[in-house]
Amino acid sequence: MLVVAIDVGGPDKIGWAxxxxxxxxxxxxxxxxxxxxxxxxQGIPVALGFEAPIWTPRRDDLKRITSRRLGAEVTFNRAWSAGAGCGAMGAALGLMPWCFSQIGQHTKERLATTSPLSFEERAKGLFVWEAFVSGHAKATSHMDDASLALAAFQARDLRAPSDVPDEPAVNLAAALMATGWRIDPWEISAAGHVVAAGM
Known part of the structure; x- marks a missing residue:
């Protein structure tokens, strides 16, 4: 498997490993x-992570619509809706479709998922995951943050629970559909898989 982690930002604030x-x-x-x-x-499965909130909660209670997701967001006291989270998510809204389009220009293999179980069962295609690098776990450069995210993913079994528990969601996997990738439609309303450095 090839694993790539991208620390999301504007063109001058991107790092990858x-x-x-x-x-x-x-x-x-x-x-x-x-x-x-x-x-x-070549038939090699790829796990591509973005260090930004790539799914947001879909809640019935208006008072909780911007509240923290659980797990890592509680541990590090960093809500997806706070300034840094919103900034990264905004950048991801532009960066993810660009990345998927760039990849798609050079391969006919367009099968993708945000589900680690589907990815493991298929043993092929693209798995898109969310990297979480925050608080005391952060490094000094965007490239180093990407390296921390990569290491966290590599140290984890795909069947390990997400570091942010599932709940009804809106998933930026829509960017895959918008750029011509095949993804199960149900994933658009499902939480993605989060791997946090330092957990």
């Missing part, structure tokens, strides 16, 4: 996505 030993910034992110496309074309 991959399990093939490569890492970089926004200036060479396209080369990392080429590696993803090449792996998918």
């Amino acid at each position: 991959a399990s093939n030993g490569r890492s970089g910034t926004g200036a060479d992110l396209a080369s990392a996505l080429q590696d993803v496309a090449d792996a998918l074309s």
Whole structure:
């Protein structure tokens, strides 16, 4: 499996790290996505993580619609709706479709999921996950944050619980659909899988 973690931000605030030993910034992110496309074309499964909230709660109680998700957000006292979380999520709204389009230009393999169980069962395609690097777990550079996210993912079994428990959600997996990837429609309303560094 190839694993890539991207620390999300504007073009000058992107860092990435991959399990093939490569890492970089926004200036060479396209080369990392080429590696993803090449792996998918060779039948190698790929796990691509974005360090930003990529799913948001879908709640009935108006008073709780911007409240923290549980798990890591409680541990690190960082809500998805706080300033940094909203900023990263806003950047991800632009970056994720760009990444998926870049990958899709170089491979015909367009099967994707945000479910670790589906990914493990299929043993192929693209798995999109959420990296959570915050508080005392943060490093000094965007590339280092991506490296921490990568290490956290590699240290975890895919069947381990998400570091933010599931609840009804709106999932940015919609960006996959918008860019021509095949993904089960139910995933749009399901929580994604979160891996937190330092948990």
